[in-house]
Amino acid sequence: MRTQDVQFQNNDITMAGILFFPEKFKEGVKYPSIVVVHPGGGVKEQTASVYAKALAQQGFVTFAFDASHQGASGGMPRFLDDPMRRVGDIYSAVDYMTTLAYVDDTRIGALGICAGSGASVKAASTDRRIKAIGTVSAVDVGAAFRQGWDGKGKIADQLKTLDAAAQQRTAEAGGAAPVYIPYVPAVGDRSAPYDLQQAADYYLTPRGQHKNAPNKMLLTSANYMISFTGFDRVETLTQPIMIVAGTKAGSLWHSKALFAKAPGKKDLALIPGATHMDLYDGPGVGLAMAKLTPFFTRTLA
Template identity: 75%
Template sequence: MESTEFKNGNLKMSGNLYLPGGFDAGRKYAAIVVVHPGGGVKEQTAGMYAQKLSEQGFVTLAFDASHQGASEGMPRFLDDPMKRVGDIYSAVDYLTTLSYVDSNRIGTLGICAGSGATVKAATTERRIKAIGTVSAVDVGAATRKGWDGTAPESDQIATLEAVAQQRSAEAAGAAPVYVPYVPNVGDRTAPRDLQEAADYYLTPRGQHPNAPNKMLLTSASYMVSFTGFDRVDTLLTQPLLVVAGSEAGSLWHSQELHAKAAGPKELFIIDGATHMDLYDGNGVDLAMNKLSPFFKQNL
């Protein structure tokens, strides 16, 4: 693994590039962009998948989203899903400049909210030839409908009213307000997936200093308006592998994506696994058992 930087418009993006064992700069390799979950950074689960895919012979790139981690972008801790789509375009741009990457064999892998951004990018980015998702989440749908997909969308009106007031306050000079991605460790009122997310992000299991569990409150308006799986029924014609746990509260996203996608597709359910089980440990190995042959076949 080597640290790298690439341009996204005027922003400098921070990435980690993983090269296969026995790397030969004179060869041409298939490459995969790995997109981290919301609030995450490249050193967490995205980096784990990137490393394991590189061990299977791929050049892989995990990077921090703009406005987050070690990447540039102001204001800090903005989460705008469409900006993340642009990040992915730029990551593909970067890979095409590497002499040892075959520009006709570039794929993407998105994890959690990274999946929604990845799918959205792939619907309009024809250089992406194959798409994998792990514990997929369309963050727009999750914001509008709640984690389990059952909340009325009208519930978001109060949040949007708060965002409107905060934007006016900040325009007048007030300090920004931040909200957490995941609840406190031990908060039993949160959905099971989010309780387990707290265990991952807020304990030594997966925590990283560049992922402080904070997001601008004003991000909510961008997230409510985002549609990650829009037009996949017509534009997502590339091969798609959707990997999810049978016990994940987020499973409805994976099921919806698989049902709608226009191209060759497979939904692989890991029995007994929750959303967060696929972030590390044996869950990653179980997901890789499908991801590795999928990308080898399609890239």
């Protein structure tokens, strides 16, 4: 498959992305396109590229990119994760796609995976250039930080995290070194939720490991995470949406909440027996694509 490494600007940050082209790509033709947004802690070369490639094989020009402050994209400090900045990343990615002569800027869609879904929903709720949106194993990271992976977290847990972030901010203001926390637990940590055990197997082993995804996030990112709400603007999310999730995913409550709130044409496609991470690679991608391909073909036709 033809691909192209590119850079684009997000204000003063230089972003890194990969374009994927359909097999029979022709110059002079305008194509529907899809921006693919990677999970938290991930980079464009992982599951985002898996889906970008699969969608390109269906006739779309697709674009996977690294979030600002992460991967091969610029931005300081490194390993900051601010979900609202990710929303801005998506705006800028769409900006870039509209400048390409072979992209039909009236037929641009977005696909978010895991935390990329929350940012994509937020972006699509406020950027009308995004004409259709898909989610895979959706997660609103703000809700996850506030309520825990299973949605049952308590206010006391939030306060503990916020107290730690406050102390660290004061320490760093005084010259202390930054402190990082992991996205996923260590491989073999059976105390973690099953989805996150599987996430460790994906991100920390050859299955999906990438040198640009070192499983670290600034502790001070917690302030931005807890204050983020990915689904709070859904009253303006009138574009059609396809929500794909596994029935065994501990994160399924996010997809159900999104489906309940979305006011436009919507579909919740449940993959029987699939966990959150089952849809990142392997056979799970084909099951998700069986839902996403007809959806994007119909809505971006």
